[in-house]
Amino acid sequence: xxxxxxxxxxxxxxxxxxxxxxxxxxxxxxxxxxxxxxxxxxxxxxxxxxxxxxxxxxxxxxxxxxxxxxxxxxxxxxxxxxxxxxxxxxxxxxxxxxxxxxxxxxxxxxxxxxxxxxxxxxxxxxxxxxxxxxxxxxxxxxxxxxxxxxxxxxxxxxxxxxxxxxxxxxxxxxxxxxxxxxxxxxxxxxxxxxxxxxxxxxxxxxxxxxxxxxxxxxxxxxxxxxxxxxxxxxxxxxxxxxxxxxxxxxxxxxxxxxxxxxxxxxxxxxxxxxxxxxxxxxxxxxxxxxxxxxxxxxxxxxxxxxxxxxxxxxxxxxxxxxxxxxxxxxxxxxxxxxxxxxxxxxxxxxxxxxxxxxxxxxxxxxxxxxxxxxxxxxxxxxxxxxxxxxxxxxxxxxxxxxxxxxxxxxxxxxxxxxxx
Amino acid sequence: xxxxxxxxxxxxxxxxxxxxxxxxxxxxxxxxxxxxxxxxxxxxxxxxxxxxxxxxxxxxxxxxxxxxxxxxxxxxxxxxxxxxxxxxxxxxxxxxxxxxxxxxxxxxxxxxxxxxxxxxxxxxxxxxxxxxxxxxxxxxxxxxxxxxxxxxxxxxxxxxxxxxxxxxxxxxxxxxxxxxxxxxxxxxxxxxxxxxxxxxxxxxxxxxxxxxxxxxxxxxxxxxxxxxxxxxxxxxxxxxxxxxxxxxxxxxxxxxxxxxxxxxxxxxxxxxxxxxxxxxxxxxxxxxxxxxxxxxxxxxxxxxxxxxxxxxxxxxxxxxxxxxxxxxxxxxxxxxxxxxxxxxxxxxxxxxxxxxxxxxxxxxxxxxxxxxxxxxxxxxxxxxxxxxxxxxxxxxxxxxxxxxxxxxxxxxxxxxxxxx
Numbered sequence: 001x002x003x004x005x006x007x008x009x010x011x012x013x014x015x016x017x018x019x020x021x022x023x024x025x026x027x028x029x030x031x032x033x034x035x036x037x038x039x040x041x042x043x044x045x046x047x048x049x050x051x052x053x054x055x056x057x058x059x060x061x062x063x064x065x066x067x068x069x070x071x072x073x074x075x076x077x078x079x080x081x082x083x084x085x086x087x088x089x090x091x092x093x094x095x096x097x098x099x100x101x102x103x104x105x106x107x108x109x110x111x112x113x114x115x116x117x118x119x120x121x122x123x124x125x126x127x128x129x130x131x132x133x134x135x136x137x138x139x140x141x142x143x144x145x146x147x148x149x150x151x152x153x154x155x156x157x158x159x160x161x162x163x164x165x166x167x168x169x170x171x172x173x174x175x176x177x178x179x180x181x182x183x184x185x186x187x188x189x190x191x192x193x194x195x196x197x198x199x200x201x202x203x204x205x206x207x208x209x210x211x212x213x214x215x216x217x218x219x220x221x222x223x224x225x226x227x228x229x230x231x232x233x234x235x236x237x238x239x240x241x242x243x244x245x246x247x248x249x250x251x252x253x254x255x256x257x258x259x260x261x262x263x264x265x266x267x268x269x270x271x272x273x274x275x276x277x278x279x280x281x282x283x284x285x286x287x288x289x290x291x292x293x294x295x296x297x298x299x300x301x302x303x304x305x306x307x308x309x310x311x312x313x314x315x316x317x318x319x320x321x322x323x324x325x326x327x328x329x330x331x332x333x334x335x336x337x338x339x340x341x342x343x344x345x346x347x348x349x350x351x352x353x354x355x356x357x358x359x360x361x362x363x364x365x366x367x368x369x370x371x372x373x374x375x376x377x378x379x380x381x382x383x384x385x386x387x388x389x390x391x392x393x394x395x396x397x398x399x400x401x402x403x404x405x406x407x408x409x410x411x412x413x414x415x416x417x418x419x420x
Numbered sequence: 421x422x423x424x425x426x427x428x429x430x431x432x433x434x435x436x437x438x439x440x441x442x443x444x445x446x447x448x449x450x451x452x453x454x455x456x457x458x459x460x461x462x463x464x465x466x467x468x469x470x471x472x473x474x475x476x477x478x479x480x481x482x483x484x485x486x487x488x489x490x491x492x493x494x495x496x497x498x499x500x501x502x503x504x505x506x507x508x509x510x511x512x513x514x515x516x517x518x519x520x521x522x523x524x525x526x527x528x529x530x531x532x533x534x535x536x537x538x539x540x541x542x543x544x545x546x547x548x549x550x551x552x553x554x555x556x557x558x559x560x561x562x563x564x565x566x567x568x569x570x571x572x573x574x575x576x577x578x579x580x581x582x583x584x585x586x587x588x589x590x591x592x593x594x595x596x597x598x599x600x601x602x603x604x605x606x607x608x609x610x611x612x613x614x615x616x617x618x619x620x621x622x623x624x625x626x627x628x629x630x631x632x633x634x635x636x637x638x639x640x641x642x643x644x645x646x647x648x649x650x651x652x653x654x655x656x657x658x659x660x661x662x663x664x665x666x667x668x669x670x671x672x673x674x675x676x677x678x679x680x681x682x683x684x685x686x687x688x689x690x691x692x693x694x695x696x697x698x699x700x701x702x703x704x705x706x707x708x709x710x711x712x713x714x715x716x717x718x719x720x721x722x723x724x725x726x727x728x729x730x731x732x733x734x735x736x737x738x739x740x741x742x743x744x745x746x747x748x749x750x751x752x753x754x755x756x757x758x759x760x761x762x763x764x765x766x767x768x769x770x771x772x773x774x775x776x777x778x779x780x781x782x783x784x785x786x787x788x789x790x791x792x793x794x795x796x797x798x799x800x801x802x803x804x805x806x807x808x809x810x811x812x813x814x815x816x817x818x819x820x821x822x823x824x825x826x827x828x829x830x831x832x833x834x835x836x837x838x839x840x
Binding site for chain 2: 013014015017018019020021022023026027028029030031032034040041042043044045046047048049052056059073075076077106109110113115118119120122123142162163164168198199200201202203206208209213214220221222223224225230232263283285287288289290291292293294296297298300301302303306307308309310312313314316317320321350351352363364365366367395396397398399400402
């Protein structure tokens with residue numbers, strides 16, 4: 001068991017529990033808690049059923065810090081505050097000052113949406129109710145974030161479910177005295193990251209065993225996804241020697257495949273390398289439909305390198321906008337190495353960029369043939385020093401194939417740029 | 421408490437618990453379980469710490485069906501099977517047939533990656549070990565999916581963590597006799613969906629109360645995100661009357677804003693409407709960098725409507741590839757209604773499409789000014805019947821602003837197409 005303060009994350013909402021929408025708060029909170037030196041030991045996600053939420057709250061409240069997201073709204077199925085009061089054995093009361101604040105926000109909302117205020121009034125009193133001892137950390141819309149110190153200095157925090165609101169209020173949680181007190185008990189650990197390209201997980205596990213495995217102040221995790229294998233070493237004070245032995249073993253065994261020592265996504269690695277070399281970048285995408293561009297522009301500051309791209313979903317667009325020869329399309333087909341290479345060249349020419357990245361493939365579920373099955377993807381990259389291309393046959397569904405195709409197109413550019 | 425069989429989802433992995441990567445299995449499993457008529461009552465996510473995983477397993481095993489993802493790999497930190505054996509009080513044994521199957525796969529993997537087989541052999545015996553009474557449902561790579569009937573006909577299933585592998589093996593779970601037996605006990609519920617655009621949640625909640633609220637065989641959830649408000653009615657046999665009353669009240673109050681009665685994403689609504697009208701579609705994106713195209717091409721079969729687009733991140737690309745006038749850019753700036761309109765027109769012209777969708781904005785965190793702050797976004801759509809544009813000032817971080825900008829660009833096109 002970790003000697004760091006234990007944190008529990010509790011996510012609520014029927015639409016989350018049914019899988020109708022995807023939670024974004026868990027990953028954010030987990031990273032933040034890890035950054036504070038706490039151990040995000042468990043996450044629980046439950047719907048609106050009060051008995052499930054109450055059970056999950058009672059489990060979560062056993063942690064040093066329990067962070068709850070969602071269930072703070074004005075509607076009947078928002079029960080987080082009421083059940084927090086019950087689980088901690090505290091009465092609910094309406095906070096007059098909070099009620100005034102929420103009322104002001106509700107009036108502005110009604111006006112902006114051109115709806116009668118009466119529609120919103122009913123929720124104000126509900127949202128201004130809090131358990132004895134709880135304090136408001138601020139509002140997001142009409143929903144207050146609450147902090148409650150309960151038994152033995154343990155802390156519960158409730159935050160609104162919409163991710164933007166939760167993130168906006170999170171700094172208030174971090175700055176609060178009870179959370180600062182918990183964080184001060186955490187011994188910071190150094191995280192060392194090694195990311196390898198196309199190496200089997202079991203081989204890395206064996207190398208780890210050879211070097212003595214974890215222990216002596218080092219915790220190690222291995223995570224494989226989309227042909228990337230990430231090894232994380234969490235090093236407590238005193239664990240430096242073991243960590244160095246593990247790193248040496250891994251670099252000795254797989255150094256050629258080591259492509260990063262930090263968690264920058266491959267899009268950021270590509271952008272940073274272009275910046276270093278003073279090169280601009282353009283994309284040409286077929287089956288990914290804009291995903292590669294979206295990944296690149298996810299990275300803040302992409303605009304000094306990335307000029308833009310062409311989404312050439314139809315063959316006519318590949319020909320007219322990227323200059324892919326009609327003969328290339330006719331002879332080799334839209335999903336071919338030749339077309340991928342021509343698209344990369346076309347992206348450079350059409351956008352006046354130094355480096356072009358291209359991807360074309362069969363994402364499915366329809367459109368596959370015996371010769372060109374669903375999952376067949378060609379990626380290419382072209383730069384001032386030459387060009388490179390690669391073929392993949394990905395398993396998986398449409399979403400996975402597109403995701404992998406986008407990542408591999410970026411890796412192809414990374415490989416090309418590494419040689420310059 | 422629901423009268424349907426209760427299901428628990430247990431997700432494992434330190435990299436998930438720390439928030440380093442985002443889980444995709446929970447949403448998939450939740451939707452599948454809901455589809456089978458089971459209630460996905462709780463999800464739990466834990467890291468590799470054995471005591472956390474064992475506690476979560478014991479909680480999960482109380483459900484009629486407990487589905488575990490992850491922790492089946494060959495490495496030391498994959499402990500799901502061992503702890504499942506402990507939590508159900510069963511011994512582990514090596515299954516000889518399974519061992520032969522896994523060995524065959526491991527040899528093929530070693531060959532493909534050009535690594536010595538010895539690196540993989542160590543994991544084979546571990547992965548062929550299962551609790552007494554468990555059966556293998558098939559392999560994904562070297563990892564077997566297992567099914568174990570334990571006390572009182574309750575069922576536990578372990579599946580590999582990589583999403584593609586989990587999805588590939590999931591049909592074997594559904595087809596298994598114990599899971600079929602559970603599903604046959606579920607009374608199917610009808611789901612009715614009403615989706616409104618730009619209506620406040622509290623107003624809808626009030627209308628629901630006016631119509632008598634939930635109960636009498638109707639469960640209702642309200643979920644707001646990105647200016648969409650979704651109302652789900654889960655109707656048990658006998659609940660039809662109450663459901664109709666609720667629907668009538670909502671349609672009477674907010675009918676103008678009702679835009680869908682199913683869960684198709686807005687991209688699918690736009691594509692379907694274009695298909696209905698025989699129109700083709702193109703995109704022009706600045707701040708979203710390809711997200712709108714990616715959303716459209718997420719939808720299988722998009723290619724008969726969507727031709728492609730231009731990601732015009734740099735101003736030179738807006739001018740050269742989309743024909744946005746230098747004077748428009750100089751006078752109004754890249755983030756303006758005029759530029760958005762010119763981009764939509766340019767997308768139509770450049771790609772020979774009937775309908776153009778455009779978006780330009782300041783996604784931040786840098787690049788904002790007093791006049792054009794971070795979060796300012798202009799969307800536009802142009803079709804055979806005319807054009808439309810809209811300005812937004814979104815709160816949130818770069819990711820949220822881009823996400824909202826992409827959704828709103830699609831809604832702008834939806835609105836335009838609704839008039840045709």
